[in-house]
Amino acid sequence: QSKVNINSLQNKKDNNQKITMLTAYDYQFAKLIDEAEIDVILVGDSLGMVVLGYDTTLEVTLDDMIYHTQAVARGRENALLVADLPFMTYKTGNIAQTVKNAGQLIKTAKAEAVKLEGGREIVDEIAAVIRAGIPVMGHLGLTPQSVHQFGGFKVQGQTDAAAEKLIADALALEEAGVFALVLECISRDLAAKVTNQLSIPVIGIGAGRSCDGQVLVVHDMLGINNQFVPKFVREYDNLGEKVKKAIKTYKQDVEQGEFPTAGESFS
């Protein structure tokens, strides 16, 4: 595996090769994911829910993102490293501040690209970030930073008007220069339409198999999450249960005097 960059991702779409992407929030997972030759590692603001225990992504700060992205960057070698701009670090009406915030994720945290949620309302902002030399990944559909505006986590683009709006947003993002687009929690038919209409790679989560690639939250696909698991997640293992079982066995061994043995101690 050689270094993944925005050009090699575009080549994958152009050659009909699927793109793989997973989230990571720390050094160890970054290393495992990178060694498994996943194309893109996303330090998602899902970290608020997955590793910080919040109910939504809204409380995640730029400092949280920097701290976790730095850890991931230490474990990553070849994967393209993308970091989310969290809630209230953009879309505030201050584009210069958006560029600075994106710049911190690159300069201080060692991300190679940033992801912003939203459509036509943020194309000026996205263009400014790109002009600063920072590649931008778009994100449409169920954009969790807008959860209160949606009235909950639900499938997006369900009416004809909403579907048309999403397609127009996607085309505007491509026009603004994003190198790839995440589509979250929309019908597979709508995702297929967007994927066909765009030249840039479209990466789906809960958006069917027609997308150019797929992304999942790594804790979800490993079965580490004991919270609600959406229908679009495939659990490739039940590591949560396995970890609990190992810990219970350790507890039992200690309590019964079976750990450590002579071989596990010094003479």
Ligand code: KIV
């Ligand atoms: O924060 C995140 O993990 C994400 C992915 C689900 C796309 O934005």
Ligand code: NA
């Ligand atoms: Na996110």
